Amino acid sequence: MARIDNPSIGFLEEDARLLHHPHNDALVVSIRARDYNMHRVLVDNGSSANILYYPAFQQMGISRKRLVPTNAPLVGFGGTRVYPLGVITISVTVGDYPQWITKDVVFIVVTCSSAYNAILGRPTLNAWKAVTSTYHLMVKFPTEYGVGELRGNQVAARECYVAMMEIDDHLPTMNIEKQRTVAEPVEELEEVPLDDSRPERTTRIGTLASPSIQQALATFLKENKDMFAWSHEDMPGIDLSIIVHRLNVSPSFPPIR
Known part of the structure; x- marks a missing residue:
């Protein structure tokens, strides 16, 4: 095949035709890491690091002696700190032949509970020159022979969401003392x-x-004073898309009371 330099990357409505809409699902993909097909990999533009969770690390049969020690903690949402076991470099392949790429990815190995096997963050996405679309649940990246594609798995994303909620339910709750006043009127x-x-x-x-x-x-x-609303009767003509609450659940599951 002829090589293509600097291919243009874009998304079409056709790219989202196989998804259930509307959705707010995470971008969960499958990759090839070393000689293993790794599923439930979260693509997270907000993560400044690539994360590999220890159960997946164990299943890949990598010796723990290959981990490079690191003292830098990971700081999560809310300021929680996680100290990793170490760092490992793994060869990762994404895409379909011939629009595929194989790159070495540096993962930080942690022992936290998670429904995901790994997280791909900004370092990898930038190294791949990748473009993500959460609406299309897809990652596109340039290759020597055109634009490669990595599609998300919507079913896996929803399964991971449910699993993460169950993990949170088993975490110990925090006792919050009387709140300190942090803001006062001027x-x-x-x-x-x-x-x-x-x-x-x-x-x-x-x-x-x-x-x-x-x-x-x-x-x-x-x-x-007519601009103030004191009850629902004072707000006629509001679009139903604004005032009607909908549950973002899979259409294949019937509602159960």
């Missing part, structure tokens, strides 16, 4: 009635402004 507020016939309909304005500005603001609010 000025006192004065209550202003908007409708003399409905004294319960009020709002508040600041008191640091001059009396003339306070009076002008109160008059302005009273003249536009």
Whole structure:
């Protein structure tokens, strides 16, 4: 096949034709790591590192002696710190022949509980010059013979989501003491009635402004009291896409009470 230099990467609506819409599913893919097909790999643009979870590391038959020690902890959402077992470099292949690439990926091995086997973060995505689309659940990357594709598995993504929720349910809960006040108003507020016939309909304005500005603001609010909503009846004509709640579940599962 002829080589293609700098292929253009884009996404079409056809790329999403096999997915259930609407969705907010994660981008979960399968890769070839060494001589193994590794499933349940999360593609995470927000991760600054590539993560390999220890159960997957064990199943690949890699000796723990090959881990390169590291002292840098991983800091997760909420500031939690995880100290890794070490670092390992693994050859990873993605795509289908001939639009495929094989690159060495540096993984940080951790022992945390997870429904995923690994996480591909920004270092790998940038090294591959990859472009991700969460709507299409797909990763595209340039190769010598055109644009390679790595499709996400929507079923696996939802299974991982359920599994992660079950893992969270088994974690010990934290006892939270009385909350400390972290924000206070910068000025006192004065209550202003908007409708003399409905004294319960009020709002508040600041008191640091001059009396003339306070009076002008109160008059302005009273003249536009119809812009305030006190009940659902005061908000006719709202688009149902805004006010109707829908459960983002697979259409193949019937609702059960």
